[in-house]
Amino acid sequence: MKSDLELDDPIFQDYLKQQGYNLKHVGKCHVGTPKFVDTFGENVHAWDRWGPPVMDDDRYVEYIGAMGVTAPVYSRELRGTLADRATASTSFGGWIRQRNGDVFPRDAHYSVFLADLAIRQLKASALQAPGKPVFSQIDFFDPHQPYSIPQGYEERYEYLRSVVQVPASFHELQDEGRGSQNPIFRLYHRYWGLYDEELVKDYIACHLLQVELVDYAIGKLFAYLKAEGQWDDTLILFTADHGEMNGRLGLADKGAYFHPDIFRAPMLVKPAGGSIGAPADIATPVSLVDLAPTILQAAGLETPLQMEGASLLDIMATGTRPALEQVYQLGIHVGTNFGFGCQARFGDTAWFYGYSATTGCEELYDLGAVEPVNAIDDPALAGIRARMVRHAGSVMRADKRWSGYFASFRLHNMEHFMDESLDDIQMLKPQL
The missing domain is CATH 3.40.720.10 (Alkaline Phosphatase, subunit A)
Known part of the structure; x- marks a missing residue:
């Protein structure tokens, strides 16, 4: 923060x-x-x-x-x-x-x-x-x-x-x-x-x-x-x-x-020196973290290990992007709302899931919708919601920086984690 x-x-x-x-x-x-x-x-x-x-x-x-x-x-x-x-x-x-x-x-x-x-x-x-x-x-x-x-x-x-x-x-x-x-x-x-x-x-x-x-x-x-x-x-x-x-x-x-x-x-990209062929619209979602690798590649430099992005020049040439688990974090603006978000694709639909640790509220959006509507309570999407909750949980647990979010997230969504041990809810198990 x-x-x-x-x-x-x-x-x-x-x-x-x-x-x-x-x-x-x-x-x-x-x-x-x-x-x-x-x-x-x-x-x-x-x-x-x-x-x-x-x-x-x-x-x-x-x-x-x-x-x-x-x-x-x-x-x-x-x-x-x-x-x-x-x-x-x-x-x-x-x-x-x-x-x-x-x-x-x-x-x-x-x-x-x-x-x-x-x-x-x-x-x-x-x-x-x-x-x-x-x-x-x-x-x-x-x-x-x-x-x-x-x-x-x-x-x-x-x-x-x-x-x-x-x-x-x-x-x-x-x-x-x-x-x-x-x-x-x-x-x-x-x-x-x-x-x-x-x-x-x-x-x-x-x-x-x-x-x-x-x-x-x-x-x-x-x-x-x-x-x-x-x-x-x-x-x-x-x-x-x-x-x-x-x-x-x-x-x-x-x-x-x-x-x-x-x-x-x-994001609009005009390559230098005709390095890319005919102009095209790339529908593959990319991220601001891709800017640095793109610029460094154009300068003849390799991407440093700590950079998570991919070069847009490569993405434009292939039309695809290497997998990147994009995590969205909220904090303080006019109001305070600490939250965690991620996205995933199931079939032909890309979904976005957001969890507010401040309020316990959840959001689920079809990223392809012209006017996105929070569908978290749509009975027809209960299966998608469950998959996104499990996916978000796996992303949080893969990086210890999200441990604080996962603590409350698991409690709010306990029914989705009943196949796991929930004895250490505080994640502060004493050393015996």
């Missing part, structure tokens, strides 16, 4: 540095700024806070100042409400203008600034070490609430607002007296305060507009690489650290709860 890396914890960029790569980084750093600075050097642009620093970022202030643009402020802000469904509460962001009242141009947005800064870093690298390979990491905050929509997206908003639909599960938690959802979901529903369908439509529209804004920023970087003749020789990995609820169950963003929407994120 430790949130920051120690200085002597190796990260894959350390291996690239030893291999002779020039390292560059811009944007968010959520694994501990000291480690990033130690690896990337004093010119690293890393901020370790929830949202972008914006006006605390001297380079951004200089960037918009050169455009004659003043600080951004909200011109229209989306807000959730408290339980009375009237008192404004959580801010989801919204549309921005300049502090002086003028429109806020798209090119002055913080995400576009990050892409511009990455380009400037690549230009600097060419002067610092001509011919030296470069690793550039760009960590955008967007698309993420609180949203900040600049000028230029008015027509797109009107169109998106007319076609977005409220998720079918939106009303499931509205009546707090019914349903059997995990209390953690209800806690987060109260936090976000999404009770109004029109607000949800605006939220989804803002999210999609922010996606388009990131596309615009990334497009500037791609155009630079192509203009400099570096596109073909560049490996590009584009993904996200988590998904987005976008109104499902009346929830937004993510949280300390199990739901496939926050674990599922697409």
Whole structure:
């Protein structure tokens, strides 16, 4: 549950540095700024806070100042409400203008600034070490609430607002007296305060507009690489650290709860040097732990023994992924929920199982469902539930780090472990 890396914890960029790569980084750093600075050097642009620093970022202030643009402020802000469904509460962001009242141009947005800064870093690298390979990491905050929509997206908003639909599960938690959802979901529903369908439509529209804004920023970087003749020789990995609820169950963003929407994120890969054939969509589930082996392989390095991932370049070439027992752990976000999750495939269906040690609640999802529904109490899936419980138990016992979870997990699911000795429930058998 430790949130920051120690200085002597190796990260894959350390291996690239030893291999002779020039390292560059811009944007968010959520694994501990000291480690990033130690690896990337004093010119690293890393901020370790929830949202972008914006006006605390001297380079951004200089960037918009050169455009004659003043600080951004909200011109229209989306807000959730408290339980009375009237008192404004959580801010989801919204549309921005300049502090002086003028429109806020798209090119002055913080995400576009990050892409511009990455380009400037690549230009600097060419002067610092001509011919030296470069690793550039760009960590955008967007698309993420609180949203900040600049000028230029008015027509797109009107169109998106007319076609977005409220998720079918939106009303499931509205009546707090019914349903059997995990209390953690209800806690987060109260936090976000999404009770109004029109607000949800605006939220989804803002999210999609922010996606388009990131596309615009990334497009500037791609155009630079192509203009400099570096596109073909560049490996590009584009993904996200988590998904987005976008109104499902009346929830937004993510949280300390199990739901496939926050674990599922697409990953786009553009290989270097034509190393892979025709473009293809790979349906095989992969993981963020696959990023490091992929990048190291592209740099001509072997994957260190402590890395669990597999190279995406190999996966794209074969269409399959070596077996990896992916474990999901929950902890603290807005609420506290210590939990354990895993996935398994039975036949043609991939299932996700989550266990909350905090509440004792369990969740079972078909990972192929467009809108996943917790089917833990579905009588028709009792056999699948039993298999997933046994599978989760075997995964927990295979690694002593999960012993604390298995202690309560076994009690909550005792009927599934009756063929085993349950005398040492505390797992503290005295030495005779």
